Amino acid sequence: MTARKLDYSIFTFLIAFGILAPFLFPNFVTQIAVMWMMILFASSWDTAGGQMGYNSLGNITFFGVGMYISAVVQVGMFYDVAEYTASFGAIKPVFTDAQYYKGLVFGLAAAGVGAALISIPIGLCVLGLRGPYFAIGTLGVAVAVAELVSAWSYVGAGAGISMPVYPGPAGEGSLVFYSLMFVLTIGCLFFLRWLYSTQFGLAINAIRDDEDKAEAMGVHTTLYKSTAWAFAAFFLGISGAIFGNMIGFIEPLEVAFPTATFGIFMVAMSLLGGKGTLWGPVIGAILFHIVKELTWSYMEGMQWIALGAIIIVNIVYFQQGLLGWASDRWPAAFGLIVDKSMTADDRDGDAREAAE
Amino acid sequence: MFDQIIGNLSVLTAAPIFAVDLLFQGLFIGAIFALAGYGLALVWGVMNVKNLAQGDLVILGGYIAFQLAAWGVHPVVALPIAFVVMFAFGWGIYVLIIRRVVERDLFTSLLATFGLSLLIQQTLNRIYGPEVQVVESGLGSREFADGLMIVPDVRILSLVLASVLAAGIIVFMRYSRMGQAIRATSQDARAARVLGIDTDRVYAFTYALNSAICGATGVLVALIWVIQPFYGIVYSIRAFIIVTAAGLGNLPGVIFTGFGLGIAEKYSDFVLGSEFAIAAVVLFLVFVLIWRQIQMYRVRQVVR
Amino acid sequence: MTENIIEVRNVSKSYGGVVANHDISLDVPSGKITGLIGPNGSGKTTLFNSVVGYHPTDGGSIKFEGQEISEKRVPDIARLGMLRTFQQTRIYSKMDCMDNMQISVSHRGRSVFDMFSSRKGEIADRAEVLLEFVGLYSKRNLISGELSFGQQKLLEFAMALMNEPKVLLLDEPTAGINPTLINGLIDRLQRANEEFGVTLFVIEHNMRVIMNLAQHIYCLAHGEMLASGQPDELQNNQLVIDAYLGAH
Numbered sequence: 070m071t072a073r074k075l076d077y078s079i080f081t082f083l084i085a086f087g088i089l090a091p092f093l094f095p096n097f098v099t100q101i102a103v104m105w106m107m108i109l110f111a112s113s114w115d116t117a118g119g120q121m122g123y124n125s126l127g128n129i130t131f132f133g134v135g136m137y138i139s140a141v142v143q144v145g146m147f148y149d150v151a152e153y154t155a156s157f158g159a160i161k162p163v164f165t166d167a168q169y170y171k172g173l174v175f176g177l178a179a180a181g182v183g184a185a186l187i188s189i190p191i192g193l194c195v196l197g198l199r200g201p202y203f204a205i206g207t208l209g210v211a212v213a214v215a216e217l218v219s220a221w222s223y224v225g226a227g228a229g230i231s232m233p234v235y236p237g238p239a240g241e242g243s244l245v246f247y248s249l250m251f252v253l254t255i256g257c258l259f260f261l262r263w264l265y266s267t268q269f270g271l272a273i274n275a276i277r278d279d280e281d282k283a284e285a286m287g288v289h290t291t292l293y294k295s296t297a298w299a300f301a302a303f304f305l306g307i308s309g310a311i312f313g314n315m316i317g318f319i320e321p322l323e324v325a326f327p328t329a330t331f332g333i334f335m336v337a338m339s340l341l342g343g344k345g346t347l348w349g350p351v352i353g354a355i356l357f358h359i360v361k362e363l364t365w366s367y368m369e370g371m372q373w374i375a376l377g378a379i380i381i382v383n384i385v386y387f388q389q390g391l392l393g394w395a396s397d398r399w400p401a402a403f404g405l406i407v408d409k410s411m412t413a414d415d416r417d418g419d420a421r422e423a424a425e
Numbered sequence: 426m427f428d429q430i431i432g433n434l435s436v437l438t439a440a441p442i443f444a445v446d447l448l449f450q451g452l453f454i455g456a457i458f459a460l461a462g463y464g465l466a467l468v469w470g471v472m473n474v475k476n477l478a479q480g481d482l483v484i485l486g487g488y489i490a491f492q493l494a495a496w497g498v499h500p501v502v503a504l505p506i507a508f509v510v511m512f513a514f515g516w517g518i519y520v521l522i523i524r525r526v527v528e529r530d531l532f533t534s535l536l537a538t539f540g541l542s543l544l545i546q547q548t549l550n551r552i553y554g555p556e557v558q559v560v561e562s563g564l565g566s567r568e569f570a571d572g573l574m575i576v577p578d579v580r581i582l583s584l585v586l587a588s589v590l591a592a593g594i595i596v597f598m599r600y601s602r603m604g605q606a607i608r609a610t611s612q613d614a615r616a617a618r619v620l621g622i623d624t625d626r627v628y629a630f631t632y633a634l635n636s637a638i639c640g641a642t643g644v645l646v647a648l649i650w651v652i653q654p655f656y657g658i659v660y661s662i663r664a665f666i667i668v669t670a671a672g673l674g675n676l677p678g679v680i681f682t683g684f685g686l687g688i689a690e691k692y693s694d695f696v697l698g699s700e701f702a703i704a705a706v707v708l709f710l711v712f713v714l715i716w717r718q719i720q721m722y723r724v725r726q727v728v729r
Numbered sequence: 730m731t732e733n734i735i736e737v738r739n740v741s742k743s744y745g746g747v748v749a750n751h752d753i754s755l756d757v758p759s760g761k762i763t764g765l766i767g768p769n770g771s772g773k774t775t776l777f778n779s780v781v782g783y784h785p786t787d788g789g790s791i792k793f794e795g796q797e798i799s800e801k802r803v804p805d806i807a808r809l810g811m812l813r814t815f816q817q818t819r820i821y822s823k824m825d826c827m828d829n830m831q832i833s834v835s836h837r838g839r840s841v842f843d844m845f846s847s848r849k850g851e852i853a854d855r856a857e858v859l860l861e862f863v864g865l866y867s868k869r870n871l872i873s874g875e876l877s878f879g880q881q882k883l884l885e886f887a888m889a890l891m892n893e894p895k896v897l898l899l900d901e902p903t904a905g906i907n908p909t910l911i912n913g914l915i916d917r918l919q920r921a922n923e924e925f926g927v928t929l930f931v932i933e934h935n936m937r938v939i940m941n942l943a944q945h946i947y948c949l950a951h952g953e954m955l956a957s958g959q960p961d962e963l964q965n966n967q968l969v970i971d972a973y974l975g976a977h
Binding site for chain 1: 475522525526529531532533535536537539540541542543544545547548550658662665669700701703704707708710711714715718722
């Protein structure tokens with residue numbers, strides 16, 4: 070089982086890197102934490118987008134929803150949220166250490182579960198749509214939720230919420246959030262690897278290949294689709310909660326529901342690495358993040374223009390992604406058995422073409 | 426918040442002239458939406474490209490008018506200029522990007538045009554900054570119902586221009602060689618190719634025509650409303666609402682839905698308050714999509 | 730058992746002004762092989778689609794095991810135990826044959842947690858047995874899209890059996906298949922019927938095949954039920970002969 074060995078060596082490498090990184094690059098802890106988040110973004114997007122063929126442009130919704138849920142829980146467990154947000158930061162509540170950690174734990178849990186729960190009614194509305202309608206519908210949901218949150222004064226409307234401050238030295242705080250993000254991402258990857266190895270993985274692949282056929286075979290497509298989406302929402306919700314705490318201040322349009330940045334990054338990274346594979350999105354995310362961090366600050370306002378150009382070039386000229394390209398080139402290394410001799414000169418092959 | 430909504434509703438019932446005023450405002454902007462929607466229906470129907478950059482092409486047209494106004498060109502003259510410039514721009518976009526995604530799966534065209542959308546808005550932001558801009562027409566306004574209802578002349582002018590443009594496109598599609606070729610290609614591209622129609626050219630022309638329509642629409646937007654580099658997405662969503670609700674190749678449906686959307690938006694704007702304006706538009710989209718699903722469910726089908 | 734597993738009563742369906750099915754009634758007896766023949770455009774596939782839920786009917790009743798299904802949708806009907814194969818074969822072309830088989834397990838009476846069951850064990854064993862049954866065992870690890878058309882048809886048939894249906898509706902199982910393979914296919918259809926107890930309802934153009942296979946045959950023409958009976962009765966029925974030769 071070489072595929073299995075390869076998986077475990079990649080896991081070992083990632084975990085080793087994750088543990089060593091804060092010591093090797095102490096000045097870049099936050100950037101590397103964001104890199105883990107990007108990996109999580111790309112991998113969780115790929116569950117619906119790559120494995121199931123449901124290309125969402127609105128997964129960022131769950132990131133923001135998780136972030137807001139954790140904020141409300143973390144503040145609301147000890148103070149009145151409406152009063153807190155109405156004061157625009159004038160009230161600076163002091164959380165004891167115990168209160169802070171309790172809030173954080175419950176906040177993260179509520180963020181994951183809450184985002185997953187919210188994904189179900191949203192899923193019922195949009196998962197019945199196919200192809201472009203689904204993509205546009207999810208984009209619509211993301212924009213609508215962002216706009217509604219910006220108009221909802223209970224959570225601070227457009228002005229946002231300040232998160233409780235980590236009760237310790239700043240460097241220690243970023244290490245804590247780094248560790249949380251790292252553990253979450255690795256956990257997510259292990260979970261997805263297991264998920265894709267079960268009947269569930271087959272079912273969502275079948276939905277991608279031919280959903281009508283899957284329906285005709287009696288697969289509960291709606292159940293599978295909403296479950297797959299809820300898993301993605303769960304991990305995105307927690308990552309949003311961690312990111313909100315890491316940043317310290319959340320607001321709807323730029324931090325919580327950035328459709329045009331994180332929202333589209335997920336898709337671009339997944340496609341760059343190769344969608345529909347476990348490691349493609351990971352590779353895409355790492356490459357994308359490194360290139361972005363290295364070049365972003367030198368571009369002097371041109372970075373967003375460059376981003377648009379990258380997406381176009383990625384889509385138009387390099388659609389199958391790095392892993393897709395590699396598996397076309399070396400199919401045997403990916404466990405694909407293509408028996409050309411059996412098919413190429415088979416007389417039935419002509420009949421197939423004639424029938425099409 | 427609910428008190429506010431009820432208050433606004435009671436204003437409408439107490440002073441019906443406001444309701445009439447909103448209706449007219451809705452019709453004026455509805456005409457603009459219908460144009461953008463028609464353009465999308467065209468590229469969607471003919472080349473099966475879901476153009477997410479639709480709204481950004483509109484805004485780009487608006488900025489052309491803005492730039493020309495800064496150079497002292499009157500917006501009415503700017504309209505044909507924007508039409509021609511955007512036609513050329515659309516052709517260029519087709520050759521560089523769209524040609525390579527036409528035959529690919531649907532998500533590809535969606536994402537490629539999303540990238541294009543980012544590119545256009547960020548470039549405009551870079552050049553003109555994120556401020557909201559208007560183009561002054563220098564025209565007066567008319568009063569109705571003892572000054573309770575004021576209709577600026579520029580709105581009437583824009584409605585006239587939109588109608589002229591729409592009529593021109595309809596005549597073109599029906600009687601010109603290229604219009605016939607476009608209609609033939611939309612029905613069956615392979616058959617059209619076999620019969621000697623250069624579908625690549627038809628596609629290029631279709632996308633360029635859509636871009637030109639959007640450009641002209643943008644000039645009207647800049648005249649009667651405001652433009653801003655990031656407003657494009659809302660026009661894209663509006664165009665998608667119109668096409669989804671009306672269906673492809675249904676011109677009267679597109680015009681009717683365009684007006685309907687304009688009016689619905691004006692009323693929801695007034696009743697809910699302007700902070701919900703964008704949310705309302707997007708929720709219209711979600712509702713239209715759900716409604717289509719229910720419709721299809723009844724005939725044992727899905728929305729695809 | 731001689732009861733009818735499918736009962737179609739007075740079903741009509743038209744597309745725009747074109748009447749595809751008009752007032753069709755037929756029975757598919759449980760445990761038997763029933764045939765459906767008719768010239769091109771006589772409404773056979775339309776009837777299939779009505780039965781399995783691809784489109785609404787204009788009127789009439791369709792019962793499966795006594796239960797009304799004319800309002801139900803495809804996946805619900807499939808879970809009751811009625812499956813169909815397609816004229817243009819449909820398989821999951823980017824997955825290998827074993828995956829294609831394993832995903833086709835029956836979804837009747839399975840709990841939510843079965844979604845996450847492992848791919849190994851019982852399901853895999855059964856998939857291998859059925860692949861052996863249709864003669865594709867040696868190709869089990871190939872990507873199914875790479876198979877020839879005939880092999881894809883066999884795979885689709887095996888996938889349908891994997892689902893353990895009560896009734897299988899086959900739309901032209903021999904169309905596009907190499908003539909030398911047809912006898913093998915007939916043999917397998919019969920064995921599926923006898924050994925697995927699957928009721929078959931078959932659309933077929935190849936008269937030799939359907940006459941050998943079916944115990945009872947219905948003939949459609951111009952959307953109407955033209956005749957029905959035992960194969961040898963139908964073979965000598967003047968109406969059927971005329972319909973195939975184009976006379977009215």
